[in-house]
Amino acid sequence: MNKATPVLETRNLQKSFGAVTAARDISVAVEAGTRLSVIGSNGAGKTTFVNMVTGYLKPDEGSILLAGEDVTRLDPRRLTRRGIARSFQIPQLCAELTALENMLVARAAAEGGLPFFRPARSAEARDAALAVLERFGLAAIADRPVLELAGGTRKLLDIALAMTGRPKLLMLDEPTSGVSAEEKFPFMDRIMAALDRDGVTVLFVEHDMDIVGAYADRVLAFYAGQIIADGAPDMVMADEGVRRHVTGH
Numbered sequence: 340m341n342k343a344t345p346v347l348e349t350r351n352l353q354k355s356f357g358a359v360t361a362a363r364d365i366s367v368a369v370e371a372g373t374r375l376s377v378i379g380s381n382g383a384g385k386t387t388f389v390n391m392v393t394g395y396l397k398p399d400e401g402s403i404l405l406a407g408e409d410v411t412r413l414d415p416r417r418l419t420r421r422g423i424a425r426s427f428q429i430p431q432l433c434a435e436l437t438a439l440e441n442m443l444v445a446r447a448a449a450e451g452g453l454p455f456f457r458p459a460r461s462a463e464a465r466d467a468a469l470a471v472l473e474r475f476g477l478a479a480i481a482d483r484p485v486l487e488l489a490g491g492t493r494k495l496l497d498i499a500l501a502m503t504g505r506p507k508l509l510m511l512d513e514p515t516s517g518v519s520a521e522e523k524f525p526f527m528d529r530i531m532a533a534l535d536r537d538g539v540t541v542l543f544v545e546h547d548m549d550i551v552g553a554y555a556d557r558v559l560a561f562y563a564g565q566i567i568a569d570g571a572p573d574m575v576m577a578d579e580g581v582r583r584h585v586t587g588h
């Protein structure tokens with residue numbers, strides 16, 4: 340990938356569900372290292388966009404390029420191996436396994452290496468998983484079963500899990516949902532500090548405009564399946580259409 344090639348590019352993505360157009364001509368290019376926030380009211384098309392980019396939904400038309408390569412038709416597992424990772428609003432963890440075991444399973448799954456537990460015996464895999472946990476401030480809970488962990492810790496672990504495959508692009512679905520008002524900024528600080536070390540490009544869907552203003556360097560605003568504003572947070576927040584259809588001011 341040369342310097343000018345975006346890490347992610349979508350070209351004219353189109354998706355309809357019956358009479359509802361959930362994505363209309365979505366074209367966007369994202370430079371490596373960007374922290375991009377996707378905003379929009381309920382039903383605006385944010386999830387449809389994320390689902391198409393992560394392979395969970397096939398676009399009716401258009402294409403998706405990852406670091407210049409067409410990945411439009413790849414399924415989520417193949418996309419993970421190519422470098423698109425995703426963390427969900429509800430953490431996708433095995434509650435009975437420890438944090439470290441979850442990391443090892445995630446790594447094995449990302450590498451497509453079945454049976455899952457073979458890499459668990461490798462010291463190198465354990466060290467790599469522990470290093471990621473350390474970065475997220477989770478080393479102390481490595482041997483604790485997930486079912487004993489608090490909600491915020493599970494969310495952090497879920498993001499650490501997504502980082503095991505060293506992705507180029509990480510998609511976060513409402514990272515601060517369910518996190519208390521006092522905790523949300525320290526929580527985001529911890530995530531961003533951990534991600535900065537890898538220079539990973541982050542795309543996060545977020546409803547909380549304080550979080551968007553503080554952590555995004557670019558914002559995409561969706562309304563009725565279209566991008567109605569795209570740019571720096573201040574500019575997007577001041578946009579008339581965004582004020583009317585997204586932030587409600």
Ligand SMILES: Nc1ncnc2c1ncn2[C@@H]1O[C@H](COP(=O)(O)OP(=O)(O)OP(=O)(O)O)[C@@H](O)[C@H]1O
Nearest residue numbers: 356359360361379380381382383384385386387388
């Ligand atoms: N599987 C589906 N079947 C039918 N309609 C769908 C489906 N998925 C999404 N839609 C419709 O597409 C539109 C966009 O939905 P989408 O979930 O992408 O919005 P969103 O911005 O993510 O909303 P939210 O913030 O509520 O998650 C909505 O009108 C929704 O009802």
